[in-house]
Amino acid sequence: MDSLIEFLQEYPIFVGVLLSLIVLLSVLLLFYLITKKQDRKITTTMQESINTVRVFVVDFGNDRATYFNKRDFGKRQSGTLDIFFRQFELNAATEIEQWLENLLADKKNTPTWFEADVNIERKKATFFSLLQVIHINREKEIIYLESHLLQYLTPKNQINKKMSQKARHPYSLEEFDHLFHRAKRKNRGLLMLIRFYKIHRQKESEPDIEKLLLTQLKDRVTLFLTASRVLIEISNMEVAVFDLRSSDFQIARQIARSLREYLNRYIDINGISGYGFTIGVVSASDFGECVDLIDTTREMAIAAEKNPEQIAYYDRLRPMINLDNTFFRKELDLVIKDKRLYVSFRPIVDARSGDVYGYFSYIEPSQSIFNNFNEIKEFALKTERERELFSVMSRNILTKFFNQRTSDKHYLFLNVLISDFQAISNSLSRMNHADNIPLVLLFDEEDVSMSALSSDVTIEKLTKIKNYGFDLGLTISNTELTMPAALYGTFDYFVVDEKNVKNIKKDQRKLNFLLSTLGKLLKYNKEIIVTDLPGWSEIEYMVRSGINLVSAEEIAKKNSMVVPLEIKKITKVNSFTK
Missing domain, CATH: 3.30.70.270 (Reverse transcriptase/Diguanylate cyclase domain)
Known part of the structure; x- marks a missing residue:
């Protein structure tokens, strides 16, 4: 003991350094243990977030957002809306706020889901997330959301x-x-x-x-x-x-x-x-x-x-x-013989007259393994039954439209393909009601341009169809209008749909492309219809830009029946011309 005291007295600097080192190591060890515990807590929290659906109650009226895990309703936390939006990436937060405001305003075509990047535990990790609307109380300005974190998909940013x-x-x-x-x-x-x-x-x-x-x-x-x-x-x-x-x-x-x-x-x-x-x-x-x-x-x-x-x-x-043709043939038989086809219509409004101009027709399989009508057509072509399918489709649509329309002046737009040329010539002109309906056969630009037929042959066949008394329409899929001018000139209507009008409000470049395309089409002096417009502001913009024929879910949704359009909707469209 005496020797230890003598040693400490003889080497005080060494002792001081040793004690400092021990204190430093103790502090580092303590810091490591605390950090490790925090990391484990963060990892646990992130794992819980991934494996648990989180519910958000976004209250715009009181500037509050409450959230809880779906499996643990009792543990609720809340904060301001600013705190709620801060957990998302900056660009996403702005878009989510606009999305929620559109939902409260009951803007049609606003989706009930939103994909965004979510920051977890003070931005320690970012995950791709799907926000899903489960309820909206517009009177109290409250939206209930579910947040589903997706563990493996890469965050968008x-x-x-x-x-x-x-x-x-x-x-x-x-x-x-x-x-x-x-x-x-x-x-x-x-x-x-x-x-x-x-x-x-x-x-x-x-x-x-x-x-x-x-x-x-x-x-x-x-x-x-x-x-x-x-x-x-x-x-x-x-x-x-x-x-x-x-x-x-x-x-x-x-x-x-x-x-x-x-x-x-x-x-x-x-x-x-x-x-x-x-x-x-x-x-x-x-x-x-x-x-x-x-x-x-x-x-x-x-x-x-x-x-x-x-x-x-x-x-x-x-x-x-x-291809198991026997199986597919039976399915095609069921579609054709049992008429397993679901037909719907959507009106086209003439902004000039303030009246319904006509109706687009749509057709989808019902109770079939085929997911859409294009799948049916593709198999019908492979088995050389396209004429039979075309007859069933056309007869179904024509009969329904003829019996339900409210005016014999309303045009009916019927989607067809280049491969339907023969069926149109052989059967459509002889069908019941074909002579009593102003019929527009609506082709797709992509289908026409990809056809093996030369432009001259295509024009010749289209002219032959017009001689039967049918008008021709073309849905525009390429903003550059790459086909020969003479081919475009054969058609009576141009239809610009969702492919070209989607996001025009947010994307100036896309709007410029659309306006450029419309300018090119105008030189043909044909009727132009803009359809699938996402909202009233886009409808107003198009009408004030000189487009008179418009169609959109905002004006009227697709319906299995040919229903009259609400007067207030027609009046609203007509007001954009003044």
């Missing part, structure tokens, strides 16, 4: 930072076309298309539920992605995984089966009922064009609905077996 991040977010069809040709040059590429469908198709679609379902499942599919295996968004109810580097069908089988097992387990655990899915698998090397690859893979997925394995593989050496 990180998509363009690097390709490895982009691989975990869906590619567009345009981007996929580029990837397809890149893989094909090396004789590689495998496409696995996952097709979700309603098990009971006689029930009406539930777009809000389907959006949430598909987004959640899309999030899970990203678990199977790599730097060379990417996600493609095909349609509202279809996504695909494309492997750029592989040509091994055995690998594709393993991936498809793993996807099937994982998605089935996820659907069972989460109690998702009323929806099923199938997978079609096709090698890209068997096809020259991306669109043919997608169509065939979709056909395989449809065929797989009758396969307990839920998967169908394409073999180019046995195409008839692949």
Whole structure:
């Protein structure tokens, strides 16, 4: 003991340094333990946020936002609206605020869901999120939202930072076309298309539920992605995984089966009922064009609905077996014989006269494995039954319109394809009511421009149709108007639809393109109809710009019957001309 005291007295500096070091190490250890505990708490909080649906009660009237986890209603927290919006990325916060205000104002065509990036735990992490409206109380200015965090999809603000991040977010069809040709040059590429469908198709679609379902499942599919295996968004109810580097069908089988097992387990655990899915698998090397690859893979997925394995593989050496023509023929028979077609109409308003000018007609399959009418037409063409299908479709629409219209001056716009030329010539002109209805046959610019027929032959056939007494319309899909001028001049109407009018209010560049296209069309001195306009401000803008014929859900929704238009709606459109 005495020797220790002597040592301490003899070396006081050393002792001081030693004690300082011990204190410093103690402080560092304490800091480490506290940080570790905070990190664990943050990790736990983030995991809870991911695995739990959060409910927000956004109260504009009292400038408050209350939130709680759906599984734990008792633990509620609240703050100002500013705090609520601050949890989102800056650009997203502004858009969400506008979206919520549009919902309170009951603006039609405002979606009941919104995709945004959400910051968790003081911006320690950012996740891709889907906000879903569950209730709106407009009287009290309160909106109830559910927030679904998606663990695997890349947040939108990180998509363009690097390709490895982009691989975990869906590619567009345009981007996929580029990837397809890149893989094909090396004789590689495998496409696995996952097709979700309603098990009971006689029930009406539930777009809000389907959006949430598909987004959640899309999030899970990203678990199977790599730097060379990417996600493609095909349609509202279809996504695909494309492997750029592989040509091994055995690998594709393993991936498809793993996807099937994982998605089935996820659907069972989460109690998702009323929806099923199938997978079609096709090698890209068997096809020259991306669109043919997608169509065939979709056909395989449809065929797989009758396969307990839920998967169908394409073999180019046995195409008839692949397409299971017997199965598809029976489905087409049901559509044609039982008239399993749902017809709807939407009015076109003439702003000049303040009256209904005519009606667009729409047709969709009902109680069928086909998701849309284009799928039916494609198979009818392959089996040479397009004339039979065209007759059933036309007769159905014409009869319904003739019996329900309120004026014999109302025009009926009927969507047709170049492949319908023969059916139009042979049967349409002889159908009941065809002579008693001012009929406009509405072609699509993309279909006309992609046709194998030369411009001269197309003009000749169109002129022949006009000689039967029908007017011709063309839906514009290309703002550049790339077809020959003589071909455009053959048509009596130009229709500019959703492809060209979407987001024109927010996107000045898109509005400029639209105005440029309308200017080019005006020189033909034909009637121009602008349809699918998202709101009243866009309708007013178009009418005041000189467009007299307009159609929109804001004016009148599609209806299974030809219903008269509300006087106040017609008066409002007419007021924009003054």
